[in-house]
Amino acid sequence: MGAGCSKLCLCWCPSNSKPNLHDLPDNENEKEESWVGFTEFTLDQLRSATSSFSPDNIVSEHGEKAPNVVYKGRTEDDRLVAVKRFNKSAWPDPRQFLEEARAVGQLRNERLANLVGCCCEGEERLLVAEFMPNETLSKHLFHWESQPMKWAMRLRVALYLAQALEYCSSKGRALYHDLNAYRVLFDQDGNPRLSCFGLMKNSRDGRSYSTNLAFTPPEYLRTGRITRESVIYSFGTLLLDLLSGKHIPPSHALDLIRGKNFLMLVDSCLEGHISNDDGTEIVRLASRCLQYEPRERPNAKSLVTALAPLQKETSVPSQVLLGIPDEITPSKEAVPLTPFGEACSRRDLTSIYEILETVGYKDDEDVANELSFQVWTDQIQETLNSKKQGDSAFHARDFSKAIECYTQFIDGGTMVSPTVYARRCFCYLMINMVQEALGDAMQAQSVSPTWPIAFYLQAVALFSLGMDHDAEESLKDATTLETRKHRN
CATH class of the missing domain: 1.25.40.10 (Tetratricopeptide repeat domain)
Known part of the structure; x- marks a missing residue:
């Protein structure tokens, strides 16, 4: 906007504020990240990046049924990465592993913790992703220390996660394995991102859902297979997590909703900070996602459409909403002030x-x-x-x-x-x-x-x-x- 308006001018001047990300056209949302390609690392490179897979660099590890460990690492070009190291039994066929990793590695979106490389040597199967330094949704939602997650941030998590699923679906990767609060990570700016690791089929670990069976989609219990509708069911359980601040079994939540006791689902920490309309809409969306019949559940695109108008404090950065200290770069020169x-x-x-x-x-x-x-x-x-x-x-x-x-x-x-x-x-x-x-x-x-x-x-x-x-x-x-x- 130029300065061509008088102090009393017959025109209307729109705001010069930055647009919300969910209002941008798709090509803006899919801007190119700093990682522009997919790299097949050698085992020596990843051993060096993780200080020989030092226990001090372990970020997370899982149990015996799906043995894998995630390490924090730093590559030769000084980039932080997350390195997921599988047991060979998870991927006995090296060709299948490489094909799957290369396919997921083609995805690039700011709503994903993108897969940037892999390694397949001998008994080793490793995936390399962008490193997310600010913990998981589970940590901020269930195990917070200084402050509970704000309602505006919970709504942002729901929208960004729906946008991630919509992007993956548009790229032919609608299946996501074991979507839960541990799969949602926060980047350096406090923005929530969906872990790319769940996009890998990982079908040979004997289990697609590592969480309690009370949270798995009904059709998975019947057939042992997941579909794109199964992913929406899991999204519904995450909506309940965000609303309640607890990991409530869907069957119990639906009983409360049918009995019109859905206010009991709302996190007590949100009292005075959430409107009845917001709570009712999230309950409605969760109920639709948790329908027993898969065909009755919404798709990711309709979830984005429903969640976008609910957003609060859209001009406030995620870092502020999440309560992450903003580190001022010390190298910047101080400006002499008037x-x-x-x-x-x-x-x-x-x-x-x-x-x-x-x-x-x-x-x-x-x-x-x-x-x-x-x-x-x-x-x-x-x-x-x-x-x-x-x-x-x-x-x-x-x-x-x-x-x-x-x-x-x-x-x-x-x-x-x-x-x-x-x-x-x-x-x-x-x-x-x-x-x-x-x-x-x-x-x-x-x-x-x-x-x-x-x-x-x-x-x-x-x-x-x-x-x-x-x-x-x-x-x-x-x-x-x-x-x-x-x-x-």
Whole structure:
């Protein structure tokens, strides 16, 4: 969006915020990852990567029926990987193992912990995947230490997992073996990803489901085979996990739902943070997934469609929702801050208010040209009056009244002022409506892309949301723009 709107312009300026991932077209979602190919490693390479398969590098291990161990490793080109080492009995036919690994290795999607290589030498069968450093869904959902998983994050997990299944299905890999909370991993940004290991047939380990039989699809109990509908059944059990914070057998959950006692399914940690509508919709989706007859279950695409509108706090990064500390890269140079920047970094709202009062409306002059022709109507006059009333309330520090008046001005839809957005942003900060404040700061930037104050206020909101790294970047941008402005 250019800066071609006047301070009173007959146009509407859309938000300049980043689109949600689930709103992007498929080709955007399938952007190329840093691993662009599939590598057949030698055993020596993987032995070196894992420090000779050191016990210190073990990430997880499974029992005797499906003996395999996952190690953390680092390749020669300094990339972190997860190396899964099977017992030969899991894959006695080396050709079958290589064919299966190469096929799964062709998949590349940001919703997957992608398979990047394998090794098949002698008795050894190893798979190599992208390393996910932030534990499993099971850890964050069932065994949390500092805080329970937020509802917004649980909804995001459900959507991203459905998107992963939809992608795999579109690529002819609809079968997923033993989908459970241990198969969902979190990457360095806190985004949930589906482990690629479950896409391997691994049919010779004698068991496709290692979990309790109470959680397996009915048709698997009858035939010993899984279908794409079986995967949807397992997705339903994961929806119950996310809602309840516990691993509840589907039969018990369905009994509660039929008895209209589904509120007993809701995690007590979510009390006050989940609406009845959200809970009811997740229960409805889970019930559909857990239908006894496979043909009555939804497909992955319809799950994505149902889950997308439920998403909360979509502008908040997964890292923040998950409570992962944001590590600031020490190599970045500190930016010398202006007085306004210093006030923003301290979140000193008193100083910020005084600076905004000093700035006044003169910054609106930067928003290009005035209207060459203005059709004055009662509606436009009323909108102007709303702005004036908002200004008076802002000067009087009546922030709730200012929000009301500025909202009337903005909702009028015929005029745009970046300073109105900035002042309403500040008012929202004063009453601790931080998400709304961030939205207004971004709108101010959309209207006036080179206005430093828009970036400064974004920084304050981001600091308040715990997004310190992004806040520092906004401060850096604001300082650069302000320095350039004074130089000119």
